[in-house]
Amino acid sequence: MTTFTPFTLWPLLFSDTFKTSFLGILLEALPFVLLGALLSSLLRVFVPDEMISRWIPRRPLPAILFGCLLGILFPVCECGMIPLVRRLIHKGMPLYVAIVFILSGPIINPVVYGATLMAFRSHPELAYTRMGLAFVVAALIGLILYATVRKSPLRLSIRREGSEVHQADTRGGRVAAVLVHTSDEFFEMGKYLIIGCLLTAGIQTFMNQGSLSAIGERPLGSYVFMMGLSFVLSLCSTSDAFVASTFLHVFPAGSLLAFMVLGPMLDFKNSLMLLSLFKTRFALYLFFLIIATVFTGSVLASLWL
């Protein structure tokens, strides 16, 4: 075995950490992105336009409830969510219902509930509050968007072309058409995913979490710190509860709640994807709404916890 002096060893260790985190995040997201892209293409090729809108309740409140509970049916991780939601919007899902689905889907589903309960063995009330807060935040944002947004905020509005003509010409028929669209979606989302993974891995490799936790010692500082951490770490919603539980005796329970509700709704990875889907102004408005409601909600919830 070769020996290294400490000076040559340190940069090497860093690049190993970087590579291992970067590929770890990317490989983790890959099956979900592929699944999301595949579902979206299946919808595009096989489900006629406007069909989805017939399933969605007309009145806003039942529609929002529908959006919140859709996550139980489609337990797709947040990485697979964006291509799927984009297609759903094009197929006639109202914007506010789609946003409610994007926000609640990664949290309100049985897998995440189980993982949270397991991570907080001695504080099961945190798991219930997480589900409850996610529901309230998603529904509230849905209502605000229903009331305030009129124009389509989509970056690229698809022309309603006669899609039948298109698919008849794809070599290999409908199956090949689905696959071609899947790879289009994959490359579309993949670039944001890779940039997100690069940034996240960079932060994980070079940021010292211990040195930042000093921010958390000020009043409400722990909320700011935990929300910032959940944004930059870009963890999967099924595993973030465990990371949060390691802070259990350092920070108040409300800030852990903020970490577990904000992270799946908004992080490096998916904010880039949201920016690719929506016009910048709308995306920033949405980010603001998410951060503000999660912050307020978790501070209020901590009074009750």
Add this chain to the structure above:
Amino acid sequence: MNHSRSIRLHYLFRAVILLAFALYIGHLVQQDALHYYVAPKLARWIRLCPVPLCLMALSLGLQAVLGRSAALCDCEHRLPRSGLGSSALYGLFLLPLLLGFLLPDRALGSAAAAKKGIVLSYTAAEPGNGAKFTPSNPYEAEFAELAGKLYEQPVIPVHSEIFSETLGAMNLYKSQFEGKEITVSGFLYREPQGAGQPGYAVSRFLVQCCTADATPFGILLQPGTQISLPADTWIEVRGKLHVALFEGVETLQIAPERITAMAAPSTPYVYTNADAAAAWEELQRADIK
């Protein structure tokens, strides 16, 4: 440039990249290196990915070679128009592949643990737990049961299958484990130089989904322990448990009697176990055989 020709070219590039991704995953599976990056429950899904990736590459290739020009359009997904845009896009996709193929697969170690902050006391002992290993709420029942089983051992083994659970259970009832003998193995973690003596810990990374959520769990070696081994060496420690204050928190520590270097295990990380007490029984039975 001819529009349909440029689309064909894009499709070919994409087909090649998709195939390369499929190949990389195949390479990881074949080298048995997937566990350096993701937890086994997720690895199952990643192993399936080459199938859709190859199919996607195949149908892209088909369109590129045989597709009629009229049918090729990018009206829905805009393809990059400039050469610069395209090279940036495909360069981005090649980056993980290059990193993956060129750099060796290594597990996370001390450097990452120092950045993430090592977890030394995972569960806080609830004060007023007078009776032996009685859970204060039903959710601690599993840890209490495990703690009871661990306590009966003359030398407590820390199995890697239930690493975090064992540490958690002992931490919950730390005062009762005072003075017990223990053997534990992990990589040697050295506290970054701070005030006072260097601190050492035996540590393992707990991975939930992937390396992004890897959390370093460890048990402190009594301050003042002299160790000449470099950080990240895999060691087996045998010693007595003590409760002492570390950075103001009551923490379990080992007063080591013997520290031996060992070969790195084939799976460097540890994972959570849904039923640690049952897993313990199984491991004990396997040990006797």
